[in-house]
Amino acid sequence: MEDYIKYEMIIYWSKEDDAFIVEVPELPGGVADGKTYEEAIKNALVVIREWIETAKELGREIPEPKGRLLYA
Template identity: 50%
Template sequence: MNPKHYSMLIQWDPRDNIYVVTIPELAGCRTHGDTYEEAIKNALEVIELWIEDAQKAGEPIPQPTFAA
């Protein structure tokens, strides 16, 4: 699976001054970054880790969704 194919919800958190990224297709998959670019980089890494952990556990891996 290509991490770039998953949806990313990127939100600014003014309280902590960070960008928070949620991956809607992958339950509990969230990360953050001090900059927008760092948040996206971290999100791509956390998607890979989420998929790797699911594979090791024999869990199903949701397909990326596409909303037209």
Template identity: 65%
Template sequence: MSRYEIIIYWSDEDDSFIAEVPELPGCAADGCTYQEALSNIEIIIAEWIDTAKESGRAVAQPKGRLIFA
């Protein structure tokens, strides 16, 4: 299980739940259910990190819950 913050919300436009990881730009997944979106984002997080490492890009360390002002 990832330690990155995951934001999950319903999208009427996509007719599905969307899961995003703010600390990993462009890292997002969808699913017909909340649980499916969560499961899918865990896979995408691992793939995002692998791709970033292969490309020589830095990977942010998980900060846990982000606080916005």
């Protein structure tokens, strides 16, 4: 399994945006959206891949996926 799939994603509905929002807390600025749940996840995976590619190009550290960060 690709490492980028292992990052925690927080998914919620935004009435204001009329879309699902996906946040990737371990990657600063890692946010995506979509009109459907599935589209939002797909877009988030693109954002994660691009975030990692950009970090590599810039020589920046890439956080290891830690899984669930907070507990309810």
